[in-house]
Amino acid sequence: MPTFAARLHQKIVEHSPLCVGIDPSAALLKSCNLPDTPDGAFEFGKRVLEAADYRISLLKPQSAFFERFGSAGLKAVEELTTLARRREVLVLLDGKRGDIDTTGAAYAEGYFSTTTTLRVDAVTTHVYLGLAALDPFLDIAVRAEGGVFVVVRSSNPEGRELQTARMANGETVAQNLCREITLRNRKQGEGLQYIGAVVGATCDDAAATVEALPQSFILAPGVGAQGATIQDVLKRMPSARGRVLPNVSRAILANGGEVSDIRTTIRSLQDQSRELL
Numbered sequence: 001m002p003t004f005a006a007r008l009h010q011k012i013v014e015h016s017p018l019c020v021g022i023d024p025s026a027a028l029l030k031s032c033n034l035p036d037t038p039d040g041a042f043e044f045g046k047r048v049l050e051a052a053d054y055r056i057s058l059l060k061p062q063s064a065f066f067e068r069f070g071s072a073g074l075k076a077v078e079e080l081t082t083l084a085r086r087r088e089v090l091v092l093l094d095g096k097r098g099d100i101d102t103t104g105a106a107y108a109e110g111y112f113s114t115t116t117t118l119r120v121d122a123v124t125t126h127v128y129l130g131l132a133a134l135d136p137f138l139d140i141a142v143r144a145e146g147g148v149f150v151v152v153r154s155s156n157p158e159g160r161e162l163q164t165a166r167m168a169n170g171e172t173v174a175q176n177l178c179r180e181i182t183l184r185n186r187k188q189g190e191g192l193q194y195i196g197a198v199v200g201a202t203c204d205d206a207a208a209t210v211e212a213l214p215q216s217f218i219l220a221p222g223v224g225a226q227g228a229t230i231q232d233v234l235k236r237m238p239s240a241r242g243r244v245l246p247n248v249s250r251a252i253l254a255n256g257g258e259v260s261d262i263r264t265t266i267r268s269l270q271d272q273s274r275e276l277l
């Protein structure tokens with residue numbers, strides 16, 4: 001199998017860099033006339049995939065909106081993931097995992113082992129327990145040709161204070177993460193590698209952050225419901241052309257929740273996001 005970076009690069013060129021988020025909250029399902037059940041959550045994801053004719057570079061189901069139903073919700077996200085991957089759509093599960101080394105490895109097996117029922121292409125992680133604690137997770141992901149997106153600068157305003165706090169060596173936490181991520185990516189070779197980063201489209205300090213991550217894909221949430229635009233991504237992350245993926249979740253319903261409405265919205269967002277190539 002080609003590496004995650006190679007697969008994602010090819011999809012971006014083919015379909016645009018737009019990452020489509022699947023966040024089936026009760027409110028969102030209601031606005032699509034779907035039941036607030038695991039089946040409703042699956043049907044919503046399927047509707048979005050069909051509206052896009054499966055022509056998207058990355059699908060990002062938010063695990064929390066499936067997990068809220070318990071085991072039936074997990075089954076629903078598994079079925080959605082299987083459907084998407086069968087149709088060659090790459091899946092990034094937004095689970096923001098992160099724990100001590102042994103537990104991190106167990107999480108990674110759940111997404112990247114050959115026997116798991118929830119095999120995905122990439123997962124989001126956080127590093128509050130330290131990036132080094134994430135290494136076993138990273139090793140399992142790279143061996144399986146999977147990707148990992150580490151939260152570096154989140155799109156929510158509450159994240160700023162913690163992520164820009166100074167460490168003993170004078171670096172901010174975010175700068176330290178960029179350096180450590182780049183060290184690990186460089187070990188894999190030249191060019192884009194498997195450790196990506198989450199940098200919010202809302203962050204006014206995004207330019208320097210993405211410059212310090214030259215070998216990472218950048219997932220940029222915050223477009224739409226959180227107030228940023230795809231033009232903001234272009235303005236705030238000029239050095240990330242060709243490797244930044246704006247994410248839109250709630251706002252894919254901006255024109256309504258029927259298949260034809262979602263199709264119109266996704267096509268328009270994909271057109272706009274091609275400016276980022």
Ligand SMILES: O=c1ccn([C@@H]2O[C@H](COP(=O)(O)O)[C@@H](O)[C@H]2O)c(=O)[nH]1
Nearest residue numbers: 062154155156221225226248249250251
């Ligand atoms: O910094 C972050 C990291 C992740 N997210 C997730 O992305 C989507 C955004 O949803 P919108 O409806 O497009 O606002 C959601 O699943 C978040 O958990 C983020 O927003 N910011």
